[in-house]
Amino acid sequence: NAGVMQNPRHLVRRRGQEARLRCSPVKGHSHVYWYRQLPEEGLKFMVYLQKENIIDESGMPKERFSAEFPKEGPSILRIQQVVRGDSAAYFCASSPKAGGIQETQYFGPGTRLLVL
Amino acid sequence: SQQGEEDPQALSIQEGENATMNCSYKTSINNLQWYRQNSGRGLVHLILIRSNEREKHSGRLRVTLDTSKKSSSLLITASRAADTASYFCAFSNGQNFVFGPGTRLSVLP
Numbered sequence: 552n553a554g555v556m557q558n559p560r561h562l563v564r565r566r567g568q569e570a571r572l573r574c575s576p577v578k579g580h581s582h583v584y585w586y587r588q589l590p591e592e593g594l595k596f597m598v599y600l601q602k603e604n605i606i607d608e609s610g611m612p613k614e615r616f617s618a619e620f621p622k623e624g625p626s627i628l629r630i631q632q633v634v635r636g637d638s639a640a641y642f643c644a645s646s647p648k649a650g651g652i653q654e655t656q657y658f659g660p661g662t663r664l665l666v667l
Numbered sequence: 668s669q670q671g672e673e674d675p676q677a678l679s680i681q682e683g684e685n686a687t688m689n690c691s692y693k694t695s696i697n698n699l700q701w702y703r704q705n706s707g708r709g710l711v712h713l714i715l716i717r718s719n720e721r722e723k724h725s726g727r728l729r730v731t732l733d734t735s736k737k738s739s740s741l742l743i744t745a746s747r748a749a750d751t752a753s754y755f756c757a758f759s760n761g762q763n764f765v766f767g768p769g770t771r772l773s774v775l776p
Contacts, residue, residue, distance in 0.1 A: 586766070592768060593755055593769050594755065594757075595766070596764055596766075599764075642710065657712065658702070659709055
C-alpha cells in the first residue's frame, strides 16, 4: 500500500548542473502535481500532469524547468542549469483518475534540493 | 495573488488547550482542504470541505467554511504535543490548487 514516492530525498547540485526529481504516484493515480516550497514559505503550485499530458503549467518558470509524466515510469521534474534560488523542497502529489484537481491530493515526502 | 492567507502565522499553546487557525481566500472555490506538515516532512491531508458544506468534523478536528466571507477555520481540540506542526489550507478553484502560507503551531507539554 505504497503512497507517493519521491527520490532522491536530498539532492545537492552545483550551479549550472541539472537536477532531476522523480515522483511515483500512488498506484492507480493518473494525476500528478508538483509544488515548490521555499524556506519558511507555503507551497506553490508548479505544474499539473496526467499521463503523457501537461494539463496546467501556469506555475512553472518559463525557462530551465520542465516536467513530464510518461506512459510508463515516474513523473520527472527537470531543472536545467540550476541556480542558488532553485534551492527548495519540491513536493509531488497524486490524485485518483476520477475528479482530478477537485479531489484530495496525496503528497510525497518531498525532495530537498540544495544548490551550492 | 491567488494565494490564501492564514492567521496567525504562529501559535503557541499549552497541551490540552484548543487551537484555532484561520484561512481566507479571494476567488470562488470548489473545495477547501487542510494539510499538516511536520518539520522536514511531506504534507498529510487532514480534511476536505466542499463549497456547499459549512462544517466538518474528524476526530479532534473541526473545520468550518464561510463562503460569504471567503474564510475557513481549523479547530484542534484538546491539543497534544504531537500536534506541533505547520498547518496549511489549500483550495481548488477548478483551475489549480493554491496553498496558504501556513500557521506554525507549537503545543507545549
